[in-house]
Amino acid sequence: MEKRVAVIGAGSSGITAVKNLVEAGFNQVVCYERRDVIGGLWFYKETAARWNDEACVNRSTVVNTSKEFLAYSDFPMPDYFANFCHNSDVEEYLKKYCKHFGIEKYIKLNTEVLSLKKHRSYESTGKWEIQVKDHSTGNESLEDFDFVIVANGHHGEPILPKFPGLENFQGVTMHSRDYKDVRSTSGSRAVIVGIGNSAGDISVELGKCMKVFLSTRSGAWFHFRLHTSGLPWDYYYHNRLGHFLRQILPRSYRNSKVKDKLKKRFPHDLFHLTPDFEPDDANPTLVDDLTDKIASGRVVIKPNIKLFTKKGVIFEDGTFEDNIDLVVFATGYNIVYPFIDKELLNVQDNKVSMYLLMWLPELTKNTLAFLGLCQPIGSMFPIAEMQSRFIAKVFKGEIVLPSKDDMCKEICARNKWQSSIYHDSPRNTIRVPWLPYLDQLAKAVGCKPNMYKLLVTEPRLFWRLLTGPGVSYQYRLEGPNAWPGARHAIFTVMDRIKKPFATRPLVQRNASWGKQFVLMTMSFVVFAAATFFASEDSKWYLKCF
Numbered sequence: 301m302e303k304r305v306a307v308i309g310a311g312s313s314g315i316t317a318v319k320n321l322v323e324a325g326f327n328q329v330v331c332y333e334r335r336d337v338i339g340g341l342w343f344y345k346e347t348a349a350r351w352n353d354e355a356c357v358n359r360s361t362v363v364n365t366s367k368e369f370l371a372y373s374d375f376p377m378p379d380y381f382a383n384f385c386h387n388s389d390v391e392e393y394l395k396k397y398c399k400h401f402g403i404e405k406y407i408k409l410n411t412e413v414l415s416l417k418k419h420r421s422y423e424s425t426g427k428w429e430i431q432v433k434d435h436s437t438g439n440e441s442l443e444d445f446d447f448v449i450v451a452n453g454h455h456g457e458p459i460l461p462k463f464p465g466l467e468n469f470q471g472v473t474m475h476s477r478d479y480k481d482v483r484s485t486s487g488s489r490a491v492i493v494g495i496g497n498s499a500g501d502i503s504v505e506l507g508k509c510m511k512v513f514l515s516t517r518s519g520a521w522f523h524f525r526l527h528t529s530g531l532p533w534d535y536y537y538h539n540r541l542g543h544f545l546r547q548i549l550p551r552s553y554r555n556s557k558v559k560d561k562l563k564k565r566f567p568h569d570l571f572h573l574t575p576d577f578e579p580d581d582a583n584p585t586l587v588d589d590l591t592d593k594i595a596s597g598r599v600v601i602k603p604n605i606k607l608f609t610k611k612g613v614i615f616e617d618g619t620f621e622d623n624i625d626l627v628v629f630a631t632g633y634n635i636v637y638p639f640i641d642k643e644l645l646n647v648q649d650n651k652v653s654m655y656l657l658m659w660l661p662e663l664t665k666n667t668l669a670f671l672g673l674c675q676p677i678g679s680m681f682p683i684a685e686m687q688s689r690f691i692a693k694v695f696k697g698e699i700v701l702p703s704k705d706d707m708c709k710e711i712c713a714r715n716k717w718q719s720s721i722y723h724d725s726p727r728n729t730i731r732v733p734w735l736p737y738l739d740q741l742a743k744a745v746g747c748k749p750n751m752y753k754l755l756v757t758e759p760r761l762f763w764r765l766l767t768g769p770g771v772s773y774q775y776r777l778e779g780p781n782a783w784p785g786a787r788h789a790i791f792t793v794m795d796r797i798k799k800p801f802a803t804r805p806l807v808q809r810n811a812s813w814g815k816q817f818v819l820m821t822m823s824f825v826v827f828a829a830a831t832f833f834a835s836e837d838s839k840w841y842l843k844c845f
């Protein structure tokens with residue numbers, strides 16, 4: 301297809317967009333990436349951010365959605381990867397993905413998009429004009445495209461709250477995005493603001509060598525990467541039956557069950573962490589090691605900050621911590637599009653009005669789409685992948701989007717659903733339910749597994765999809781660009797989960813419970829018989845026979 305498509309950004313969203321566009325028949329694809337590497341925020345960078353909206357993991361970041369759920373639908377992660385692998389593994393995986401599907405040749409590294417505007421012929425052609433700067437030569441140029449996908453990420457521009465007195469504080473302050481590792485800090489007392497996953501990770505790390513005060517205005521429900529069985533949390537959370545039950549059971553019942561479970565695992569009240577919202581109402585904070593740090597007093601939970609002094613912090617409960625060397629604002633991110641005119645897209649307080657979180661309803665042509673602009677309780681890679689498959693079909697005219705009015709209705713309904721569930725915070729403005737959202741797009745793309753058909757033709761696969769882990773390989777069983785390896789990948793999930801643990805041969809020294817029971821019963825019978833025959837009474841009994 302000769303139509304030109306631009307993809308802005310070569311993070312985990314942009315590269316899967318390129319792959320799926322090419323697979324859908326677009327061969328004039330150009331992906332602009334301003335950095336000199338692919339992988340977006342998963343490529344850890346030792347140096348400071350070059351752009352105000354440049355995202356980056358910390359040196360020690362490990363994923364919080366497990367590898368089987370992170371994987372794209374036709375490219376499982378290597379079996380030897382840890383289930384919650386390190387950022388360097390994710391980077392390696394993304395590179396492998398690009399190599400395997402021949403994506404590199406479509407990516408222009410060191411090339412920044414400076415502006416994205418409607419082409420002068422937009423009203424008749426739907427075209428876009430992109431101004432790019434090649435950082436290796438310094439040259440700027442204008443390019444026309446028939447279609448554009450924006451995949452610039454939304455974890456780049458820090459939210460930096462203003463607290464009274466902060467301007468006079470003499471310690472070091474930074475945002476969690478700019479925190480690299482403990483070696484880049486000094487001092488012995490730190491305050492971390494916020495209680496999302498960044499705050500959790502950094503508190504655990506700093507808590508090993510500093511006294512940490514973790515300040516939270518809302519509190520949090522603590523979840524764990526590992527289920528009590530030792531398997532990843534998402535292995536149990538994301539299955540079709542579970543999602544179905546979550547939809548039909550009353551929220552209050554669901555939440556009370558989750559609260560009971562979480563409180564059994566970790567006493568939120570005792571640790572003064574219980575928030576005034578329900579577990580369903582916020583992004584989960586996964587904190588396997590944080591509970592230990594709180595128990596050992598290395599991390600102390602505090603309320604919101606009231607005031608900074610020159611060297612310390614006064615909290616809202618009036619308590620004061622002096623001699624604070626470091627403050628890390630783990631306070632989340634603004635959604636920004638610095639290269640798009642405010643007239644076209646103006647995001648305030650992270651609120652976006654997009655149909656399916658991809659399309660601007662006011663545009664007269666559906667030639668511009670946004671990718672990866674979601675916050676699911678689940679993994680982002682399969683979502684960006686499914687969005688790409690959907691977008692490619694819209695660009696090809698195979699999916700027709702609803703009218704502007706109908707799009708606006710969907711946006712209103714989603715906002716209503718969102719505000720009825722999630723607590724009001726900039727981190728909760730782009731929520732989607734993971735499996736239902738994937739299913740919704742998959743249905744339109746034509747790759748949603750047909751459960752009724754499977755019940756009749758392949759009951760084993762049906763049962764696995766209903767009750768087993770809802771991994772994204774299921775969206776390659778049928779429909780466009782199905783993958784012959786999908787069925788096998790679904791049935792071998794547990795093998796790949798177990799593989800990284802199999803690092804030492806196990807010696808079976810103890811007999812099984814069954815054997816132990818038989819042995820114990822036999823020993824008891826022998827002991828009872830011996831006691832009986834040795835006793836005086838036995839002679840009397842035997843005489844009777």
Ligand SMILES: Cc1cc2nc3c(=O)[nH]c(=O)nc-3n(C[C@H](O)[C@H](O)[C@H](O)COP(=O)(O)OP(=O)(O)OC[C@H]3O[C@@H](n4cnc5c(N)ncnc54)[C@H](O)[C@@H]3O)c2cc1C
Nearest residue numbers: 309311312313334340341363364365413452453672679680
């Ligand atoms: C610390 C951290 C940990 C996370 N852990 C998980 C996890 O475990 N599981 C999960 O599912 N999600 C996780 N996420 C969410 C994460 O954002 C997504 O998983 C995903 O990687 C985002 O990919 P992206 O491509 O949309 O954005 P990014 O990775 O941010 O990539 C955007 C790319 O666009 C480029 N770009 C931006 N502007 C321009 C421009 N003007 N011109 C050219 N190029 C541009 C950037 O350089 C970058 O390479 C995490 C997020 C953070 C911050």
Ligand SMILES: NC(=O)c1ccc[n+]([C@@H]2O[C@H](COP(=O)([O-])OP(=O)(O)OC[C@H]3O[C@@H](n4cnc5c(N)ncnc54)[C@H](OP(=O)(O)O)[C@@H]3O)[C@@H](O)[C@H]2O)c1
Nearest residue numbers: 362363364461494495496497498499518630631632725727
């Ligand atoms: N290991 C990992 O995989 C990992 C690590 C880090 C981050 N992540 C991901 O990256 C994304 C961003 O996470 P994040 O933790 O950086 O940000 P986040 O989830 O947006 O959390 C921000 C935290 O800061 C608080 N906050 C915001 N503004 C505040 C203010 N003005 N005053 C006081 N507190 C304020 C929020 O409280 P309220 O709730 O009250 O708003 C919240 O606790 C998430 O998707 C997360 O899952 C993953």
